[in-house]
Amino acid sequence: MRELAYYEAKFEALREVLAADERVHLIGGTFLSLSPHRKLFQEIAERYPDRVAAPPISELAFSGLATGAAMAGLRPIVDFSTGSFIFEAWPQVVNEAANAFYMSGGQTRAPVVFHLFHGLRGGGAAQHSASPQAMLWNCPGLEIVLPASPRDVKGLLKTAVQSDNPTLFVDHVQLLETRGPVPEKDEAIPFGVADVKRRGADITVIATSYMVQRSLAVAERLAGEGIDVEIVDPRTLVPLDFPTLMASVEKTGRVVIVDETHQSCGVAAELAARIAEAGFDRLKAPLRRVATLDVPVPYSEPLEDFIAPSETRIAEAVRAAVR
Amino acid sequence: MRELAYYEAKFEALREVLAADERVHLIGGTFLSLSPHRKLFQEIAERYPDRVAAPPISELAFSGLATGAAMAGLRPIVDFSTGSFIFEAWPQVVNEAANAFYMSGGQTRAPVVFHLFHGLRGGGAAQHSASPQAMLWNCPGLEIVLPASPRDVKGLLKTAVQSDNPTLFVDHVQLLETRGPVPEKDEAIPFGVADVKRRGADITVIATSYMVQRSLAVAERLAGEGIDVEIVDPRTLVPLDFPTLMASVEKTGRVVIVDETHQSCGVAAELAARIAEAGFDRLKAPLRRVATLDVPVPYSEPLEDFIAPSETRIAEAVRAAVR
Amino acid sequence: MLLIRHFEERLIALHDDGAFRGHYHAYIGQEATGVPALCSLAADDYIFTTHRNHGHLLARGADPGRLFAEILGRRDGYNKGKGGSFHSAAAALGFLHTSGVVAGILPLATGAAYASKALKNRRVTLCCFGDGALEEGAAPEALNLASLWKLPVLFLCENNGKYGAGRASGSSQSASMAAYPLTDLPRAYKIPAREIDGADANAVYATVSEAVEEVRGGAGPRFIEAQTVRWPGSETNWPTVPAPTNVSLAWDVNFVPDNAREWYRLSDPLLIFIRELIEGRHATREEIARLEHEVKDQIEAAARFALASPYPDPEEALKDVFAS
Amino acid sequence: MLLIRHFEERLIALHDDGAFRGHYHAYIGQEATGVPALCSLAADDYIFTTHRNHGHLLARGADPGRLFAEILGRRDGYNKGKGGSFHSAAAALGFLHTSGVVAGILPLATGAAYASKALKNRRVTLCCFGDGALEEGAAPEALNLASLWKLPVLFLCENNGKYGAGRASGSSQSASMAAYPLTDLPRAYKIPAREIDGADANAVYATVSEAVEEVRGGAGPRFIEAQTVRWPGSETNWPTVPAPTNVSLAWDVNFVPDNAREWYRLSDPLLIFIRELIEGRHATREEIARLEHEVKDQIEAAARFALASPYPDPEEALKDVFAS
């Protein structure tokens, strides 16, 4: 299978969804973040001048605009660029879009995609490093997607656009250069299907987004120490493929959850709670979480590295769990 | 000790903090919700015309105004009334107030209190029934207070005003009529001290806010069935008195966590995760959560009751855990 | 207008009988704005409204029985009982989403207009909201977008003067708004704006119809502020009827308690309209009395329908979270 | 102004040398706004600023060494390295909180003014933000509050024309704002507003000083839009210097690449000011050249200080989450 860089796969998906469906509009345009590749986006902006809008700095209104447009027949993809800026749009995302279908008794669908880059980008400091997906998982009515590989970003973006529900497409800048196999033919990846990114016998690492790649690197190192790590990527939090996660946990009897949201009420907390409820007697060792420490994100590099779910912290957690 | 209604104790606290400290200002005035008692507030509004402001419907600006005023020497208490409306203010609460002290390297304090009523109030439907405290716990830098009794609401409000940090005062309308003992003398209750609301030997129920009162009712019923329930109320999530919670769990070996935030990434998820990490081998049965089911809040009464952490669901969870 | 008035008065009675929970908002006093405004629209246009929506749905021909049922949380409600008074929506009538969040609909309505422009379907979106909505940042943000992108949306600000629950009282503009006249705000964003008397049904019809056609023609957004005097019965979140409406009030307000008489005598848009009909010889007192009689029967039947409608099964709570 | 210019040019060099990560924003091109504006304030007044804050801190007398250190994430930074370029604050100088969230400071500055009014300490709060901030709903909400409550805050909108990263280009107003002139917005909220040339140091000083005294006197909020032409070096999130500044550019721009020459010849506020000084016989070319020499030495020393400052201990990350 051909190999692509993550940003190429994502860009290909954008091109294909725009070509495939006239109802797809883009509100905002930093889908490739501020990376040098962002120039690629010019091609799209020029080819679809009427379907690519550059909104004012009004996240609240343009996310609501996209949601209203979705209710009235379009399939907009809204870009918040830095994940922290979805906070400006919070009332529209969690109190309008998430509730629209339910509150109307199933009358009105809001097939809008909210795109953002979450997490520690290196020097983003407290206000530009948010990972809002944990807060969003606490809000029923939103689908949440976390791509972690070139293949996933393409396949999941396709499914996000086809979904009839408001969908959070939660990306990570650190993934853009990752290379990996991507099938030639258009291959949408269904929501709610976890992916075993690495097979292993000794311990299960459940990882999301960029933490999947980081965990893979750690797994290679630990293989040298004789620890055989299995890495499972849920790929979507809502819907969640818990059976696949649990099957791996039951197989290995040990689990470390690696996720970049802050620890308290974070994504790792929910996964840990579900495992504790279901797998209580299947565990050979206490489950462990490796999340971003519960402090605002500091600017200075050594400080940011210290609070991050770093390779060091992941490796320590795994070693402790197999000991 | 004298007995007061919850709303009386809360009102007394408001009067006392206003009298004690000139820097205390109130931005907004539905501290007693829309209950008939709200007229009591008129007394305060008339006595302190310059310290009680009725802001426009601008949650984002007036919460930011209060935060800025706190940075510049006041101790404002902001009222969002219905908890869902704090979403309008999200960028100011989670990206400004929460980060101010840290981001400035300890230069600037923001001693502001954000007051709101969370949860299922009966007919609030999807947009007026939010319990934002789980999302807020995922945001480091905020203190989170959940009073559950007349004594607690008075003592915790005093401490909230004295705190040098942004503090979420998360109240519940269903508590307003609750009666209980309240000491005559001014008695502030320190943050980070859990309260055993009922002693019991068979099982620990960790409950928050209004769920404390509901769990107490269930405990009485279950006593009749020979189940002796201990009820522990953390009272503040940040800071959290985990040792007291864990001590009870280790004593009984069984735990049910009852909380009204939605289940996924909710408050119960974090408590469950911490117990699973720490108490893995101390549990005689799987831990259980009783939270609001993961659907938007429906308007119709039987539907709202169905998704709530009801007495029925609490009792079932406890019975299952002791079985 | 008669239908709306009697619907709301009956609803208040239902609430006082404990037929449903929570607070709610009546459209009484604004009938002469909502009815002609909604009548100015085409069949497939969109309407977004707020917590004070009953009058808009009824003016568009909504079934009072199903609307009662929704507010009572019953299975036959437009939203299957999941929405309630704040969220009554009827997609078939163009009401896609009704929000109880102040100003929440301004961006959404602007978005529906964005879709209509993209799909070139010539639909107009009418966005009905209160004066308080302009205090929320969502409003100016939406006005800016609508203006920049010339979107086919008509903003109808129903300025009912003073908001009852705990807001300071004020004159015709919102008590908490520095921008006065309110239309200075849309004008700042280069949106043509007009102020009209919301109690003058003919003026409302003329102005809104004209604006709707301008918007449909591609002229971009328009803004209309319809000013009404707040109905004395809505001074709290739980409306109370000072004097049950009866068309004879149009010529005799002696039954109205003193503290409220002023409004019924001078400001009640329904009574003003009735007097116009009679003075203009368009109808006689008898005809109007007969009409009121029919309307009351219709409302009674609707209430009976709603009260007879069963509650949804509890498990219904788990459905409609996600589509398909 | 010279200090700011050379600070920013040195900072760009430091970034190109990999001395710090992430994108950042230079104040080049706005010196004639920030310097006189900050000089109009009293010692204990408050200032709230944005992602483009370096010039404001330096104009207020901040130590360039500590500011470099902050941006490099070092222990001696004003925020102990926890804030970085977007959040440089110096409480001792009146900078309580610097936000990188567009428009985030408008409510906060309004709040500091609320406190000053309550505490009757006669402090003025200066709120410096960009034209883009007016696109956020936080801005009109804050303008409304400041106006309603007559708060002692001066809103200084630095309209540098066009935002580099991915925004459509525009004329002097923001490309994404229907309200034009921008001052129509504060005026709608009844806030007296003026537009001035942000490259004219004398005009800025006169206008801001006057406004500060009106605000201090209790007249309520004021709004000033200072218009500048965007520096060509800031067309991306990573500024690049078309031509290293050297006062001789004031009279000879031949070293400037053609594509940028226009700006240096006509719009560079620093060079405009230098030409004024010389033409007005306030200083000679030699004096200014000497001054520039000293400034460059000062900046070099500051950079050395910052580069020599150690990084904080990693555990420092766990401190300052909560006060007390």
Ligand SMILES: Cc1ncc(C[n+]2csc(CCOP(=O)(O)OP(=O)(O)O)c2C)c(N)n1
């Ligand atoms: C974001 C938000 N804040 C506060 C409220 C509470 N609230 C409900 S109605 C209302 C007043 C709205 O006034 P207006 O928009 O003029 O509508 P009216 O009730 O006068 O028709 C308020 C503040 C709300 N629903 N949403």
Ligand SMILES: Cc1ncc(C[n+]2csc(CCOP(=O)(O)OP(=O)(O)O)c2C)c(N)n1
């Ligand atoms: C809420 C929010 N949205 C988006 C951004 C990304 N952003 C950073 S600077 C900027 C442009 C701001 O323009 P302006 O206010 O005119 O300031 P300038 O950079 O021109 O000085 C944007 C959109 C942000 N920081 N905050």
Ligand SMILES: [Mg+2]
């Ligand atoms: Mg109103």
Ligand SMILES: [Mg+2]
């Ligand atoms: Mg700008």
